[in-house]
Amino acid sequence: MSQFLQAATKSDLKDGEKMLAEVDERLVILFQVGDDYFCIDDVCTHDGGTLSDGEHEGFEIACPRHGAKFDIRCGKALCMPATQGTVAHEVKVDGDSILVKINE
Ligand code: FES
Structure with a gap:
């Protein structure tokens, strides 16, 4: 069963950044x-x-290879050439910890 695990601390990220x-x-x-994390x-x-190498702005990230875009809030594919969403995971903050629950 999936559980929330520490992924980072709040000091690892700033508004508008990704890691x-x-x-x-x-x-x-x-x-x-x-103040939200995704x-x-x-x-x-x-x-x-690897989407982590792509440009991201607001709630969108673009794949650096062929330009598909995804909604970082839910993983939904927003444009071609991707037609399927990527997997989004639940995030919560506990004190200074950013916790993630892996969605299989
Ligand atoms: S591998 Fe991401 S758009 Fe082709």
Whole structure:
């Protein structure tokens, strides 16, 4: 059963930034937008590109390989060439810790 695990601390991120993290042997990207945190897999569903190398603005990240965009809040694919969403994970903050629950 999946549980919340520490992925980072609040001091690791600033508003508008993202970072790569490993949670339960899975590479994920953490984002901070305002006071909110989001987490998605570091995988583009088009052809496996590493989304953490892509540009992100607001609630969108673009794959650096062929330009597919994803909503960082839910993982939804927003444009071609990706047609399937990437996996989004639940995030919560406990004190200074950013915790992630891996969504299988
Ligand atoms: S691998 Fe991401 S758009 Fe092609």
